[in-house]
Amino acid sequence: MTELALSSSDNVADLASIRMRAGTLAVRDALPSDVDAFLKYWHYSGDKIINFLRIDRAKLGTPEDTRRRFFSMIRNPEMVDQPSVVFTLTLNGEVIGYTNVNRHGPDDNYPHFHTYLHTHRDTVRSAVKTPKGRDGARTGAGIAAALVGPVIGVFFDHFPMRRIVLQTRVTSIGINRTLDRYLPPDETKFIEVPDGIASTGEFHMRYVYRKDVSWMIERAHVLANGG
Numbered sequence: 581m582t583e584l585a586l587s588s589s590d591n592v593a594d595l596a597s598i599r600m601r602a603g604t605l606a607v608r609d610a611l612p613s614d615v616d617a618f619l620k621y622w623h624y625s626g627d628k629i630i631n632f633l634r635i636d637r638a639k640l641g642t643p644e645d646t647r648r649r650f651f652s653m654i655r656n657p658e659m660v661d662q663p664s665v666v667f668t669l670t671l672n673g674e675v676i677g678y679t680n681v682n683r684h685g686p687d688d689n690y691p692h693f694h695t696y697l698h699t700h701r702d703t704v705r706s707a708v709k710t711p712k713g714r715d716g717a718r719t720g721a722g723i724a725a726a727l728v729g730p731v732i733g734v735f736f737d738h739f740p741m742r743r744i745v746l747q748t749r750v751t752s753i754g755i756n757r758t759l760d761r762y763l764p765p766d767e768t769k770f771i772e773v774p775d776g777i778a779s780t781g782e783f784h785m786r787y788v789y790r791k792d793v794s795w796m797i798e799r800a801h802v803l804a805n806g807g
Contacts, residue, residue, distance in 0.1 A: 595667070595737070596730035600804035603672040605727055607734050610668045610678065615650045617675045618666075621696055622646055634749060639777040653680055655738075667734060669695060669727060676723070679731050682775055687743040690775035691735060693755065695724050722803060724758045729800025733793050746786035747775055759786060762799055 594606040621629065623643045630637065640646065653666035666680040677695035684690070735744060748755050750768060765784035772780055788796070 594670075595734045598726055598730055598800055598804050600722065600726050601806070602723065604670075605723060605730070605804070606670045606673075607667050607679070607727070607730050608670065610650070610654050610666045612651065612654065614668045614675055614678070615647060617696070618650050618678055619643055619646055621677075621694060633752065634779050634781060635777050636779040639779075665739075667731070669731075671723065679727075681735050681739070681744075683739060683741065684775075686741055689735070689739070689741045689744050690747055691731065691744060692776050693724070693728075693731065695727070722806075724754070725761050726800050726804035728758060728762060729796040729798075729803075732788060732796050736790050736793050742790065744788040745775075746784075746788060747771070748784050748786075749778065750782045750784055756784060759784075761803060762796055763788075 592608050592611060594608045597604055597606040599605075622640060623646060629635075630640070641649075649664075650666060653664045655665045655667070656662055662683075664680060664682045666678055668675055669677040669679060675696075677693075679691060679693045681689055681691045732744065735741065746759060748759065750756070756765075763786055766787050767785045768782060769785065770780075770782050774781070774783060
């Protein structure tokens with residue numbers, strides 16, 4: 581299991597954490613108080629995110645639909661077969677995004693990963709004491725890369741899964757570049773009904789197994805330190 585720390589948010593124990601120049605990145609259980617930030621990301625940040633990610637608006641639904649969906653995904657340790665679970669991503673205790681996993685079977689588990697670059701850029705710049713510009717942008721990209729390993733570790737730590745499927749739209753350059761720093765796509769194919777709220781399209785598929793956790797966490801530490 582990855583390094584254990586304590587989040588400053590409501591004294592909730594982090595499930596995994598990693599240090600980088602910007603501070604401490606962590607993954608913890610989502611709280612009801614986090615849901616407003618998730619809701620803002622999808623419904624009150626304009627259409628740019630939805631259009632860029634090519635989200636199926638019918639699947640996304642209304643703000644109330646989204647609120648109910650996230651509340652239902654807050655982890656219940658007593659619910660072994662909970663189909664979808666959400667975790668909160670933090671930087672120095674501040675919420676900077678979330679990750680969730682949809683569980684369809686031992687070999688069919690689909691994570692989704694969203695960081696709020698538009699809301700945490702100033703936090704990052706303050707932490708690393710750099711002005712706006714290229715260095716801040718690189719640090720923001722590094723946050724996503726450093727979090728991938730710990731997130732994968734948390735999923736395998738808490739659920740009886742054999743395989744994780746990383747399904748990313750081929751046009752989503754940022755997340756594909758991030759994942760390429762860990763492993764290339766195993767295949768690329770057109771998917772009529774992709775997992776989650778994405779619309780039909782062509783996707784890269786990467787397959788991760790329990791045996792991959794240790795090297796992915798090691799890789800995360802390298803990336804967190806500028807590697």
